Amino acid sequence: MRPLVRLQGISKFYPRVHRPGERLRAFAALMAGREPQDGVEVLHDISLEVSAGQSFGIIGENGAGKSTLLKVLTGVITPSKGSVEVNARVAALLELGAGFQPEFSGIDNIKMKASLLGMSSKQLDRRMDDILAFADIGEYVYEPVKHYSSGMVVRLGFAVVAASDPELLITDEVLAVGDESFQKKCIRWIESFLAKGNTLLMVSHSMYLVQKLCTKALWVHQGRARELGDVFPVTQAYLAYHEEKNALEKQQRHAHDGGSGLYCVRKFTFLGHSGNEDPVIRHGEDLEAELILSSPDGRPPVALFGVMRADGTPVYGVASDFDGITPERIDDRLFRFRIRFKSLQLLAGSYSIRGHAMDPEGMRLCDSSEHRFTVSGQSREMGFIHLPHQWNGGD
Amino acid sequence: MKLLSNNLFHQLVSRAIRTDYLENLTGFAWLILQPLMLLAVYAFVFTTIFKARIPDAAGVSYVPYLAVAFWPWTAFSESILRSANAISANAALIGKVAFPGELLPLSTVTATFVMHMAGYLAVLLVLQLMGTDIHWLGLLGAIPVLLFMFIFASGLALLTSALQVFVRDVAQILPPLMTFWFFTTPILYSSSLLPDKWASVIKLNPMTWYVERLRDFLLLGNYHWSISDLLVPSFSILVFWASLVFFRRCSGHFEDFL
DSSP states (O other), rough: OOOEEEEEEEEEEEEEOOHHHHHHHHHHHHHHHHHOOOOOEEEEEEEEETTTTTTEEEOOOOOOOSHHHHHHHHHHHHHHHHHEEEOEEEEEEOOOTTOOOOTTTHHHHHHHHHHHTTTHHHHHHHHHHHHHHHHOOOOGGGGGGGGHHHHHHHHHHHHHHHHHHHEEEEEOOGGGGGHHHHHHHHHHHHHHHHTTEHHHHHHSSHHHHHHHOOOOOEEEETTEEEEEEEEOOOOOOOOHHHHHHHHHHHHHHHHHHOSSSSSEEEEETTTTOSSOOOEEEEEEOOOOEEEEEEEETOOOOOOEEEEEEEEEEEEEETTTTTTTOOEEEEESSSEEEEEOSSOOBOOSSSEEEEEEOOOOOSSSSEEEEEEEEEEEOOOOOOOOOOOOOOOOOOO | GGGGOOOHHHHHHHHHHHHHHIHHHHHHHHHHHHHHHHHHHHHIIIIIISOOOTTTTOOOOOOHHHEEEEEEEHHHHHHHHTTTTHHHHTTHTTTTTOOOOHHHHHHHHHHHHHHHHHHHHHHHHHHHHHTOOGGGGGHHHHHHHHHHHHHHHHHHHHHHHHHHHTTTTTEEEHHHHHHHHHHTTTSSSSGGGGGGHHHHHTTTTTTHHHHHHHHHIIIIIOOOOOTHHHHHHHHHHHHHHHHHHHHHHHTTTTHHHH
């Protein structure tokens, strides 16, 4: 496969340009072809090769350099070091409404955006109906864009990009703004776009979207490529990193306020499964967990249990006050909850269970703890839960 | 020229014309009124107060003499002043969409020239109706002169708009600089009125050639050739080319400074 995109050793260094003196010095350095003296390095030695037909997700924390990487890719900025090679008709949607003039009508802005994407006026005439149908904002196209909601702006932007018939689509977290049905429409469009053998590079914070649309992923961490490879291992490593970070922050928070003044999770364990390993439960077995909560004022708190899939999709949640349960009092301030999920109907896969401490009114979530577990099984059923069923008819 | 068939360029020019001139009635009226008022003030000051005379121009009165040079100058200076901010005003676009950035100043210059040339043609017609003898055949010479002036202005617009990104003072320095240039160009006066020493200095100003050639062609019917007819257009093209090279060298770094 020919490489569609090849980045080699990309570094990007932003010079400091706040004061006039700094600007002049940075400008002089630029003219002389020297490296600027001081500044911020946003990207460091990133190499990436994308072949035609691949779909790449770029993930990472805020400020990790993902957007800068996309800007380098699209040629909006020049990298300080390294080489960029792109052999495709590119359409980039780096920001919703980039290139839109708020004073002008939607139609005028479609024309502008289309010409920015390299469409001729004849091509645009032929595709105008498609664009309007895709954007689906009705009579609003004749209104100035400044009266649009952000969702409408992104509809218009995506519609033009879709009509420009690109080989490589580059998007930066723009789908998040659209409403549910528009997001679905975009995802369907991207899926058919990929099915035609086109290439996608997208930045997203939604691991769900990345896993759904991409086959490969790049995790950018503090300007460096931390992991690069198939989408699942990379996104899981990224999620695990966040888990650890959150756990660390929570510990610090606990240490800070000494655990007082709040309803806290003191202990959260699986019953019947000892050790530090994540327990493996066979499909159909019972799952039993114990949650010990502390209450600063001695009133019994409410416990909430939630089960979710490894990617965060919620499966089931129930609180003790839904079922009118009063916990077992251990002492003045400690309460014990035990829950048993009988003959667990989850299908094989990775899951996690969370135990939450809520205030006695069941209104406010005060603390949480999480455990992973694996369900094993041989079933060929699809989805993640077994629904009891029977087949009727026939012999 | 690929530029003329570029759809983006068309869009940018028509957008510039619409926002700057046609969006509101005053914008359009202003286009004609502002140079007309300045022309009236200068005409009053120089013919009535200073009693300026134009010794070398037999039979040509001061107002057409001034007007023929004044309109192209307005187009020239306004296009440069307007496009100085072309990049910084479109920072949002520059940082998000990959496109040839030089189209921004070039479209501003084009829009300004298109509008002012329409005004210029109207002024020439009015002058003819008022009894001035306009040499319409001279347009054949005047149009290439204006074209080279457009190229010169485009070059300077590329240079200033790129510089403005790095050195914010450019937008402040430019207006007084253009005023200085206006007075050192024989627009309000004739270079033949100057002492020989200064007359040769002022010949170094490329704008001198432009306004004098326009007067030669349109008012005086003077079609003689000189070495300047080769030098100034070549110089203008050189300025344009050098500015374009400079602009392209800078354009990948605009985002760092915006």
